[in-house]
Amino acid sequence: MVRPSFVNVLQGSSSSGSQTHVETQDNEDEHLNSNDETVVQLPNYNANVVDNNMHPLFLYNNDHPGLILISKKLIGPDNYVPWSRSMQIALNARNKFILVNGLYKKPALTSPLCAQWERVNDMIITWILNSVADEISDGLNYVTTASEIWTELYERFSSVNGHRVYQIMKDTHSLEQGNRSVETYFHKLKSLWDEYAVLEPTVSCVCGAHKILVERDQKRKLLQFLMGLHDSNANVRGQILLMNPLLSVSQAYAYVKQDERARQGYQSLTDLSPLVNSAEALRQLEHTMNQLDHK
Template sequence: MAESTTSLSPEFDPRSPYYVDPDFEPNENFPKVILSQADDNYFTWKNLFLQFLRRKNKTGFVDGTVEIPEPSSPLYQPWEVCNARVMSWMMSSVSEDLLAHAAFADTARKAWEDLRKIFVPSVDFKINQLRRRILAMRQDGDEVARYFGRMKSAWMELREYDRLPECSCGGCRCEVKKRAEEGREKEECYAFVMGLDEDLGYVRTQIMMMDPLPSLDEAYALVNNEENLKNMFG
């Protein structure tokens, strides 16, 4: 005798994006980063918020993969509930000056796009902004670790918008991506060492004379070691 299986309705199925959690709490395990224009922290906020939504299986409500059901559909009511919850989470994670963009949008998807346009009005604009920020970045008396963190974060954000070219030859014999990656790593290393304080200038010279040039992470390890020795022996 065949076993019978019972399929759960989407709003009761934890695997479904329409799942309506009966234990819903607005700030449960919520990311601690608040989106703010003053902090210009959209990249960090976006990634943390998406991680939070993945844990809730609700990313589709902001990336557009969960579409609005017809009002006559049995999915419409759970969609309304889930959409409202995502918008509630969003409103709890933005600064007061951005609250209206999340509060008065019709859907979480619309609120998500409105916030994105504030910080990334166009990809070309953002690439230009990030490159200027990287060129102007200096250690300015910070610990090397803190300076490296600022530099690393800026390059990670740039990689999201200024993606390296992909090989299109089929067999990848042209090494386009490899050469592009090598070029980007040189850019990262040069930007990092050129922004070091003058008391670490000798390390900068050593790194720039290395062949091949180290990656950003490798350059940081070398500089951080020198800083530790300098602090230890004065």
């Protein structure tokens, strides 16, 4: 089922009972269909006039070819998955990913939207090229549509997912806290879990087995997190393992983080104790000297 982002504004609208939906099937001026069976409905505005920010071809005043949507650059297969995810979010936030995934096809040459579609398409191309390394973008300068660039990058860099999955699993099992803080260690581990979930998504189902699989996955992540903790967290690790039911991995992280802060606070007081003792000794000496002066 196709659900373009700009269609969602129709849900729950209370503007009027006579809200008009424009269906694009058999409409030459609005090629929003990915296939003959898909009918995409537009929001309630004049589809031939791009004066609404919910229109996919609408551009803001600050939209320009030099705009950098995301900070990370695509450098190759090693960071393709997180890059594509970040880029998709950025484009979807601007209601432009519908052009990239090919759902909003180029209108007919006779359409009043054709010129604007070409303009927005070229704008998206520059945004994508701005976020890839120079050695990659040099080979994409002659691709004419944003959809073709997106597809080419996917075919070029997603085919090595097997190697990346292997590397993620290896890094996950070998990752330890070491000299890192609990916070740094947990977020590094979680980023590996999240990337693995994108590369190897779980199968969704409504049966009872799905809940069991989710619980087992949470338990596996919890044990992985606890095994990599520094030995200084051995006590709190033992406490968590004795809990019934077990905490979620996020709850366990918060529990360990709280314990780490408490130990750091205690250590700070211990470090200050010599200074406190010195100050007390100085006050006692001053008191003794004062007594001698009075005699």
